[in-house]
Amino acid sequence: xxxxxxxxxxxxxxxxxxxxxxxxxxxxxxxxxxxxxxxxxxxxxxxxxxxxxxxxxxxxxxxxxxxxxxxxxxxxxxxxxxxxxxxxxxxxxxxxxxxxxx
Amino acid sequence: xxxxxxxxxxxxxxxxxxxxxxxxxxxxxxxxxxxxxxxxxxxxxxxxxxxxxxxxxxxxxxxxxxxxxxxxxxxxxxxxxxxxxxxxxxxxxxxxxxxxxxxxxxxxxxxxxxxxxxxxxxxxxxxxxxxxxxxxxxxxxxxxxxxxxxxxxxxxxxxxxxxxxxxxxxxxxxxxxxxxxxxxxxxxxxxxxxxxxxxxxxxxxxxxxxxxxxxxxxxxxxxxxxxxxxxxxxxxxxxxxxxxxxxxxxxxxxxxxxxxxxxxxxxxxxxxxxxxx
Numbered sequence: 001x002x003x004x005x006x007x008x009x010x011x012x013x014x015x016x017x018x019x020x021x022x023x024x025x026x027x028x029x030x031x032x033x034x035x036x037x038x039x040x041x042x043x044x045x046x047x048x049x050x051x052x053x054x055x056x057x058x059x060x061x062x063x064x065x066x067x068x069x070x071x072x073x074x075x076x077x078x079x080x081x082x083x084x085x086x087x088x089x090x091x092x093x094x095x096x097x098x099x100x101x102x
Numbered sequence: 103x104x105x106x107x108x109x110x111x112x113x114x115x116x117x118x119x120x121x122x123x124x125x126x127x128x129x130x131x132x133x134x135x136x137x138x139x140x141x142x143x144x145x146x147x148x149x150x151x152x153x154x155x156x157x158x159x160x161x162x163x164x165x166x167x168x169x170x171x172x173x174x175x176x177x178x179x180x181x182x183x184x185x186x187x188x189x190x191x192x193x194x195x196x197x198x199x200x201x202x203x204x205x206x207x208x209x210x211x212x213x214x215x216x217x218x219x220x221x222x223x224x225x226x227x228x229x230x231x232x233x234x235x236x237x238x239x240x241x242x243x244x245x246x247x248x249x250x251x252x253x254x255x256x257x258x259x260x261x262x263x264x265x266x267x268x269x270x271x272x273x274x275x276x277x278x279x280x281x282x283x284x285x286x287x288x289x290x291x292x293x294x295x296x297x298x299x300x301x302x303x304x305x306x307x308x309x310x311x312x313x314x315x316x317x318x319x320x321x322x323x324x325x326x327x328x329x330x331x332x333x334x335x336x337x338x339x340x341x342x343x344x345x346x347x348x349x350x351x352x353x354x355x356x357x358x359x360x361x362x363x364x365x366x367x368x369x370x371x372x373x374x375x376x377x378x379x
Binding site: 013034035036037038040041044045047048049052 | 160161162163165166169260263264267271
């Protein structure tokens with residue numbers, strides 16, 4: 001397990017992950033990352049770096065160090081199980097003609 | 103995921119020029135003089151801020167200062183387009199083909215960038231000034247000035263926040279950041295006074311003509327002092343008192359580095375008139 005973007009202490013400012021919501025009702029989507037001295041400045045930097053073209057109505061920032069990520073080297077074992085289990089997709093059902101708006 | 107990105111509804115100098123042309127209207131002479139001053143303030147500061155791009159302490163701050171510079175260019179373009187309508191000049195005529203004595207910016211806008219602390223202190227002072235100014239200019243009886251102010255005030259509100267956040271951090275950061283920001287305050291603050299002078303803004307006849315159109319700078323000093331004082335108090339910085347620069351920017355008297363700034367800003371347009379890309 002490792003935090004994304006770790007740079008071995010060479011950066012003076014910590015790394016933050018930025019999430020932008022493009023419109024009301026949609027989810028916040030990961031937009032990228034940036035450096036900032038603290039959370040308050042991170043929100044402002046995110047506004048400056050990631051919403052210059054009218055992309056968002058809401059910004060979240062999260063310290064990159066607070067994110068626990070899956071191990072990319074263990075991708076095979078970690079994501080193997082769903083392979084071949086197509087029945088988990090609801091594609092085997094036929095739609096009843098009488099049921100509308102499905 | 104695709105997302106639709108729009109330009110956003112915005113007042114543009116092109117729209118101002120178009121609307122003036124459609125109505126056969128031009129800015130009245132005294133209003134043009136006033137708009138020229140506000141436009142010069144914004145343009146000269148944006149030229150100064152542009153220097154920081156690729157030189158700020160972090161790339162995020164490059165972009166922050168660059169965004170502020172672009173906001174200011176937007177305000178300047180609108181003001182200069184409007185001012186120029188009175189004299190049959192375009193925004194580019196005014197930006198690129200005036201010599202030093204013809205510029206009407208207050209001197210604080212042209213002050214050298216210095217270190218990061220000097221740039222932030224300068225921005226802190228002018229953003230709080232411009233916010234108070236534009237907040238009142240939205241009620242101007244001149245509809246074009248009011249419209250430009252309505253767009254600018256929202257952007258300047260963010261400039262205020264950006265610089266105030268940095269004042270807090272520099273003031274309460276390290277011993278070195280605190281020392282530098284206090285030096286910057288001592289260097290920059292003498293130029294604040296000029297922003298709030300009624301006399302010299304435009305000559306007295308004109309400022310009387312502009313009753314209800316322009317904002318009298320003296321009326322902005324009290325709210326400025328209160329808000330700026332609050333931030334400086336939180337940052338535990340001393341409000342500089344005493345020294346006051348002579349000023350004269352509104353009459354075309356500028357500081358030492360101004361000629362170099364103009365030369366850099368104007369050289370391309372003057373060497374290759376009409377150049378486009």
